[in-house]
Amino acid sequence: MRSIKGLIVFLLLSRALFSSAQSDRIKVSINLNISNNELILSDTTGQMNENTSFQIDVLKFYLSNFRFYKNDTLVFQEHNSFHLFDEAIPTTHHFIMENSENTTYNKVVFNLGIDSITNVSGALGGALDPTNGMYWTWQSGYVNFKLEGRSNKSNTRNHEVQFHLGGYASPNNSLQTITFNVKNLRDIKLVLDADNIFNNIDLTTQNHIMSPCKEAIKLSKIVAQSFSCNQ
Amino acid sequence: MKLRILILYVLLLFMLAFQSSNDYLFQVPSNFPKPSYDFSKNALTSPKIQLGRALFYDPILSRNNMISCASCHSQFSAFTHIDHALSHGIEDKIGFRNAPALMNLAWQKLFMRDGAVNHLDVQALAPISNPVEMDENIVQVASKMQHTFIYPQLFYAAFGDSNITGENTLKAISQFMLTLISANSKYDSVMRKEVLYTAQENNGYLLFKKNCSSCHKEPLFTNDSFMNNGLSVDTTLNDYGRYRVTNNAKDSLKFKVPTLRNIEFSYPYMHDGRMKRMADVLNHYTSGIQKSKTLADELKTPIVLSPNEKVDLTAFLLSLTDKTFLFNSKFFYPKELFLNSSKD
Numbered sequence: 001m002r003s004i005k006g007l008i009v010f011l012l013l014s015r016a017l018f019s020s021a022q023s024d025r026i027k028v029s030i031n032l033n034i035s036n037n038e039l040i041l042s043d044t045t046g047q048m049n050e051n052t053s054f055q056i057d058v059l060k061f062y063l064s065n066f067r068f069y070k071n072d073t074l075v076f077q078e079h080n081s082f083h084l085f086d087e088a089i090p091t092t093h094h095f096i097m098e099n100s101e102n103t104t105y106n107k108v109v110f111n112l113g114i115d116s117i118t119n120v121s122g123a124l125g126g127a128l129d130p131t132n133g134m135y136w137t138w139q140s141g142y143v144n145f146k147l148e149g150r151s152n153k154s155n156t157r158n159h160e161v162q163f164h165l166g167g168y169a170s171p172n173n174s175l176q177t178i179t180f181n182v183k184n185l186r187d188i189k190l191v192l193d194a195d196n197i198f199n200n201i202d203l204t205t206q207n208h209i210m211s212p213c214k215e216a217i218k219l220s221k222i223v224a225q226s227f228s229c230n231q
Numbered sequence: 232m233k234l235r236i237l238i239l240y241v242l243l244l245f246m247l248a249f250q251s252s253n254d255y256l257f258q259v260p261s262n263f264p265k266p267s268y269d270f271s272k273n274a275l276t277s278p279k280i281q282l283g284r285a286l287f288y289d290p291i292l293s294r295n296n297m298i299s300c301a302s303c304h305s306q307f308s309a310f311t312h313i314d315h316a317l318s319h320g321i322e323d324k325i326g327f328r329n330a331p332a333l334m335n336l337a338w339q340k341l342f343m344r345d346g347a348v349n350h351l352d353v354q355a356l357a358p359i360s361n362p363v364e365m366d367e368n369i370v371q372v373a374s375k376m377q378h379t380f381i382y383p384q385l386f387y388a389a390f391g392d393s394n395i396t397g398e399n400t401l402k403a404i405s406q407f408m409l410t411l412i413s414a415n416s417k418y419d420s421v422m423r424k425e426v427l428y429t430a431q432e433n434n435g436y437l438l439f440k441k442n443c444s445s446c447h448k449e450p451l452f453t454n455d456s457f458m459n460n461g462l463s464v465d466t467t468l469n470d471y472g473r474y475r476v477t478n479n480a481k482d483s484l485k486f487k488v489p490t491l492r493n494i495e496f497s498y499p500y501m502h503d504g505r506m507k508r509m510a511d512v513l514n515h516y517t518s519g520i521q522k523s524k525t526l527a528d529e530l531k532t533p534i535v536l537s538p539n540e541k542v543d544l545t546a547f548l549l550s551l552t553d554k555t556f557l558f559n560s561k562f563f564y565p566k567e568l569f570l571n572s573s574k575d
Contacts, residue, residue: 122272122352123401130356131370131397137360139476140349172478213478 024102027187028066029094030085032059034194041087046195051153054161054198058148059087060134061223062114062127063190066097068105076103082114084127084134106183112176112224113144119168141168141212144175145223153203161203165220167212174217176224189230196226256280257337260414262422262450266337268351268409273402275409278389281565283407285385286400288564291375292355293321293365300358300404303330306562309493310334310411316504320364327363327468329504331489332497334413334556338451344486344502345473346457355404369397376400381568413492413556414450421550422450428550434540435547442516442534442544446488446527452551457485458527461520465503472502483525495552509548513541 034056035046046054062084067077078097086092114128119141123130134143145165154161167174182188200222209216256275259266286292290299303318303326304310310333312318318330328344342348348357358364359372373395376382383393390399420426428436439447448454457473464470464484473482486502500506506515516534520526536544556562 120349122269122350123398123405125396125398129397130353130401131373133370135353135356137356137368139347140353 024099025186026068026097026099026103027094028063028083028097028190029188030063030190030192031093032087032192032194046198052151052198052203054149054151054153054194054203056087056147056149056194058146059085060132060143061085061112061145062134062142064111064114064118066108066110068103069107069109070105072107075105076101080126081110082118082127084132104184107179107181108185108188108229109177109179112178112220112227113166113174114142114168115175116168116173118142136164136166136211139211141166145220147197151198151203151207154207155204156207161207163209163219164211165209165216165223167216169212172212172214172217174212174220176220178224178227180229182229185230191228191231192223193226193228197222257409257412260412260419260450262419263335263414264338264450267340268337268405273352273405275406276389278385279403279406280410281568282385282389283403283405284562284565285381285568286404287407289569291379292359292367292372294367294371295321296375297321298365300355301564303358303364304333306559307496307557308332309413309497309557311497313496313498316499318364320358320361321366324363326361327470328502329499331487332493333408334411334492335451335490336411337409339453339455341455341487345476346487347476351408352401352405354408355401369400373397373400385568411556411562413553415555416492416553417550418547419450419553429546431543431546432550435543435545435550438536438540438544439547442536443491445529447491452491453488456488457482458488458529459484459523459525460486460488461515461522461526461530462501462505463521465505468503470503481525484523485525491548492551493553493557495549496557509545510541513544517541 041057041059046056062082064082065077066081068075076099081097083095084092118124118128128142130137134146135141136143143164143166145163147161147163149161150159151161152159165174197219201219206215206219209219253270253274253276256277257266257270287300287304290296290302292299298321303312303315303320305313307313312330316329318326318328320326331344336342336351339351340349342351342354343357348354356369359367359369376386377395382395386395386399386403387393389403392399417426417428417432421428446454446456446458446460459472462484471483473485473487474480476482494500494509498507498509500509500512506512513536516530517536518533520530520533522531
């Protein structure tokens with residue numbers, strides 16, 4: 001009996017030692033591509049073609065629920081996984097996920113935006129605090145993706161372009177799932193291609209989305225498709 | 232100044248000493264169902280409730296520091312805006328709807344007349360940001376409070392952190408609102424078999440159960456859903472209710488079924504406050520229903536009430552008045568907090 005207890009203690013101890021030795025860090029960094037330049041807010045101008053230019057003043061979005069799969073089996077899921085990227089705050093351009101075990105994976109999946117359960121969970125803190133300016137007030141719900149800027153194509157006042165994409169409830173759920181088949185990366189480099197977003201919108205007719213709607217879903221899909229990983 | 236600090240600390244100690252569990256601070260009335268609010272994420276404590284009470288009464292929530300929650304939600308009228316069909320907010324700007332009475336909020340799932348707000352915690356963001364109500368934003372509110380003498384201390388007492396966040400601000404306001412329970416009307420005493428109804432009230436109760444209770448469901452006197460109760464569209468407002476939120480034609484002209492508790496004091500009635508007297512409301516249900524595609528099934532056949540029956544029904548509705556709620560000192564303006572400190 002005593003020897004069994006001893007064995008259990010030994011196993012627990014060795015497991016603790018073993019796993020701490022194998023603790024794992026996965027870094028995610030997010031960069032922007034705007035006409036092959038690095039973006040400087042309100043300054044960098046993208047030139048899509050000789051007729052169309054654009055400039056970005058505000059760019060904020062949520063990436064959430066990072067999970068890692070090996071052959072479709074979930075091997076690691078980040079706890080409390082909500083990351084607010086804000087172009088104006090460089091410290092939000094990268095983050096580190098800690099895992100107690102060494103993760104081998106061949107697929108990473110995450111969301112662009114905030115899931116519906118979190119959207120109906122009341123006042124939340126950290127990245128989800130309403131003071132981050134990513135929460136609608138007139139109607140409950142997070143803004144998943146916010147892009148404000150200007151384009152000569154937009155015939156609004158001051159050529160303004162405002163996209164506040166959100167909506168968690170059917171039929172206007174704009175949450176997007178993004179998947180990359182990448183293997184065992186410890187330094188995940190995501191790039192959001194702003195050119196691709198603007199190339200897929202007709203800014204003469206589409207320059208203003210401020211509430212959950214079909215157009216918000218359509219544009220959210222375009223944004224999700226504009227991400228690339230370690231290319 | 233020293234005396235002020237001393238008084239404040241004594242007060243904080245006093246609040247801490249009486250910090251107790253959620254169950255003690257939130258007692259479900261014996262004739263009420265289980266609340267909808269999830270207390271596990273925001274368990275009530277006395278310092279948090281007191282902070283929420285301060286926030287409820289403090290105009291610091293508005294852009295010009297002049298409008299508080301209580302400006303449009305006064306206790307003696309069951310926390311609605313008495314005598315105002317549409318409330319006036321900052322700089323006397325007129326709102327779009329009648330301010331709803333506030334009570335028994337822990338039993339509600341969606342908030343506002345159209346259900347645009349999905350959780351009590353985030354409700355306050357709407358009036359804070361509305362340009363005709365407080366016209367402020369939560370970032371500014373947190374920043375203004377951080378620079379006061381009193382709030383960093385109240386937040387520390389409540390949350391163990393003097394750094395003021397949006398989350399903690401909203402949770403504290405929720406805590407105070409959750410304590411606004413009205414369950415001590417004559418109706419409740421009758422249900423608890425403590426007193427008896429008069430013959431007239433009893434007849435009114437039978438009429439109520441026959442004609443009204445499917446939507447104004449006991450004991451909360453609302454089924455917490457959205458219905459079209461046959462009001463004509465006011466073309467100066469063109470308010471289509473829940474349709475505005477869902478964009479679904481089935482929701483056109485539907486508004487939240489309000490509680491009837493304390494109806495005696497929560498006039499004027501309806502989402503735009505178009506009816507001043509209870510008699511106007513009863514007359515609407517017997518002879519004013521406007522038919523439309525989304526009209527509630529319950530109102531498709533007219534409700535028939537004789538003049539005497541209307542009187543009896545009114546007697547019953549008056550039995551929903553809860554004076555212990557309307558005059559409960561726990562919900563008063565927290566002068567002990569505000570008079571002992573200044574915004575220096």
